Amino acid sequence: MPGRRGDPVIERLPLRPLIVEAAARLAEAGVGSPMPDAESLAAHLLGTERMRLALIPMVEPEIADRYRALIEQRAARIPLQHLTGTAAMGEIDLAVGPGVFVPRPETELLFAWALAYLATLPRDHAPIVVDLCTGSGALALAIAHARPDAEVHAVELDADAFTWARRNADTRIAAGDTPVTLHAADVTDPALLTPLTGRVDLVVANPPYIPEAAILDPEVADHDPHRALFGGPDGLDVIRAMVAPLARLLRPAGATAIEHDDTNGGGVAAILAAADFVDIAEHPDLAGKPRFVVARRRGL
Known part of the structure; x- marks a missing residue:
């Protein structure tokens, strides 16, 4: 249903640049497998498989914020498996x-x-x-x-x-x-x-x-x-x-x-x-x- 006049427009964000940015952050933190971990955390958050991330080109800002928070936890060297469970x-x-x-x-x-x-x-x-x-x-x-x-x-x-x-x-x-x-x-x-x-x-x-x-x-x-x-x-x-x-x-x-x-x-x-x-x-x-x-x- 179209939004009413005056409603705020929520700009969705492209997912792939977020993942590339996340992998760079993990590499900077010394994580040994930055891109696989960045993709795994994105897939976990979105409830999909790594190989299907390309089917989700855009995400809401709230999802992007949650993803960046997960990446910061991984950058602090919390094990990937502890984050995904x-x-x-x-x-x-x-x-x-x-x-x-x-x-x-x-x-x-x-x-x-x-x-x-x-x-x-x-x-x-x-x-x-x-x-x-x-x-x-x-x-x-x-x-x-x-x-x-x-x-x-x-x-x-x-x-x-x-x-x-x-x-x-x-x-x-x-x-x-x-x-x-x-x-x-x-x-x-x-x-x-x-x-x-x-x-x-x-x-x-x-x-x-x-x-x-x-x-x-x-x-x-x-x-x-x-x-x-x-x-x-x-x-x-x-x-x-x-x-x-x-x-x-x-x-x-x-x-x-x-x-x-x-x-x-x-x-x-x-x-x-x-x-x-x-x-x-x-x-x-x-x-x-x-x-x-x-x-x-x-x-x-």
């Missing part, structure tokens, strides 16, 4: 925020390996999968979504992270996924998940693995829980301690995949070799850096 793993989105580790794209490669491994198993039983240090529930819930036939267990010690995992697990149940069993437990406990001893086909883990002296980006150092980040002086303390319970859980010839710091591929491989694992292999991340190690428990 979500992080992806596989085909699912997870709720994330203060108090839980934000899943990284590098872990997608471990997830893909896990699915490929599960596809090689005989169909004589439902595969049993355990996710150690589940955090937001990312790996466990993504595996349960991709393999609804699997029995998936997820272990988390930190109370705040466990709350996020429970929230995400409830969301996935509401979406129709197979439920994941959550355990509030210590992955280094010798009695961890005793009823599953010798029955597990696959153990995945993204444990705290950063060496204590590492210098981290503000998004990580100031916002990810330190308990989820650091693994002692060399980054291997948690991995060393969890390998024995992990090995006990696996059935003969069962497999594990463990994410690690890019300085520690050889160290994780050595720990697994000392625990009598076989078929040990190191895998790189998206940047070609060592990122996760896979191995099998020796068969009978």
